[in-house]
Amino acid sequence: MLSPLALIGIVIVSCLMSVAILGSLLRTAVPGIGRWCVAYALLAAASSWVLIAGSQPGQIVIIGASLITFVAVLLLVQGTRQFFGKGSQRHLESAGFVIVFVALVYFTCVSPNIDARVALISIFLAYARIAVGTLALRHAPRDGARYPYRFVAAACYLGALVHVARAVAVAFGIVPQMTFLQPSPWNVLFLGLAIVTLPCMSTGMVMLAHDQLVRRMEQLASIDELTGVLMRRAFMARANVLLCEALAKGKPLSIAILDIDNFKAINDGFGHALGDRILTHVTSVVSARLRSCDLFGRLGGEEFAILFVDARKTDAAGLTNALRLAVERSPNEGVHCTFSAGVECITPGDTLAGALARADAALYTAKATGRNRVVTASEVDKRDARDVVESG
Numbered sequence: 001m002l003s004p005l006a007l008i009g010i011v012i013v014s015c016l017m018s019v020a021i022l023g024s025l026l027r028t029a030v031p032g033i034g035r036w037c038v039a040y041a042l043l044a045a046a047s048s049w050v051l052i053a054g055s056q057p058g059q060i061v062i063i064g065a066s067l068i069t070f071v072a073v074l075l076l077v078q079g080t081r082q083f084f085g086k087g088s089q090r091h092l093e094s095a096g097f098v099i100v101f102v103a104l105v106y107f108t109c110v111s112p113n114i115d116a117r118v119a120l121i122s123i124f125l126a127y128a129r130i131a132v133g134t135l136a137l138r139h140a141p142r143d144g145a146r147y148p149y150r151f152v153a154a155a156c157y158l159g160a161l162v163h164v165a166r167a168v169a170v171a172f173g174i175v176p177q178m179t180f181l182q183p184s185p186w187n188v189l190f191l192g193l194a195i196v197t198l199p200c201m202s203t204g205m206v207m208l209a210h211d212q213l214v215r216r217m218e219q220l221a222s223i224d225e226l227t228g229v230l231m232r233r234a235f236m237a238r239a240n241v242l243l244c245e246a247l248a249k250g251k252p253l254s255i256a257i258l259d260i261d262n263f264k265a266i267n268d269g270f271g272h273a274l275g276d277r278i279l280t281h282v283t284s285v286v287s288a289r290l291r292s293c294d295l296f297g298r299l300g301g302e303e304f305a306i307l308f309v310d311a312r313k314t315d316a317a318g319l320t321n322a323l324r325l326a327v328e329r330s331p332n333e334g335v336h337c338t339f340s341a342g343v344e345c346i347t348p349g350d351t352l353a354g355a356l357a358r359a360d361a362a363l364y365t366a367k368a369t370g371r372n373r374v375v376t377a378s379e380v381d382k383r384d385a386r387d388v389v390e391s392g
Contacts, residue, residue, distance in 0.1 A: 015044035018202035035079030042072035152204030159197035235297025254316030
């Protein structure tokens, strides 16, 4: 049977491996990883101190190692909050930490009580694991793989269950009174179960960091860095998904192509810095006024596209014209800019590429007839038919 000291040695190795793996991810600047690294390093230091002290640690070792462990546990919780973009500090949590530590000092130096110490430490560790597991479940992204978040939660809740069981067993006298490192079956059982979940937690945290990096890469591949809207490929992919859904439900779908007027002249005459400001200004005005169900993307250069969900051509034209007026009436640092647009609906049996081509033709007409206007594809068809009649 493994002795508690041997299990402590396993904890040290596990923590050092966690520091090495998580430390390799520090340069990715994923929030929370720094605190996780420090936490596992502190756990390794506290465990090493206990291991060096042997099976009969003195009061200084007990208090010092416990303090380091408590700080490490708080850092794990705070790092997890930071990872999910939440405030890392909690006043009640800090107050609880102080109360538990003061009680630990009391039951170590003033009125020594091994059972009380074990119960306090177990309850504090259980709280920390429950907090980390709950954060992982509550703030897991709705899209993409949820397995890493569930894995972390399972490891945390299992560890918390072990600590709660130990606290209950000690409080109700189910197990005989013993020191933390006394070589007994009960100690080996509780320590072994708690230790098994520790590397699972650190592995889960590495998985969380990896998932965050994958999401960053996906965002870089789909979001235009300058304007913050979808790039062409991502827009087309999501638009095709919405098209399939709309056709299946029998809902209307319309698309508009926007092009900033005289953009090339602005770039050539005033420089690309001003051109970039105009691009970001137009996209911010349009994005702020779009419905949440609509899709907005940059096709390239100064050309953008909007997919209007559950909107007929006339509705889409009205919405696009409202956006045009909003851009026209909101000059960017004294620079006046406008856009022209072509609008078309997507009919059953139609393709996105076909509707885009017709909307693009309508945009060309809007440019050719004076700019700063919205033209629908039906207007283009009528104009072409009138031209044919007049030429005949």
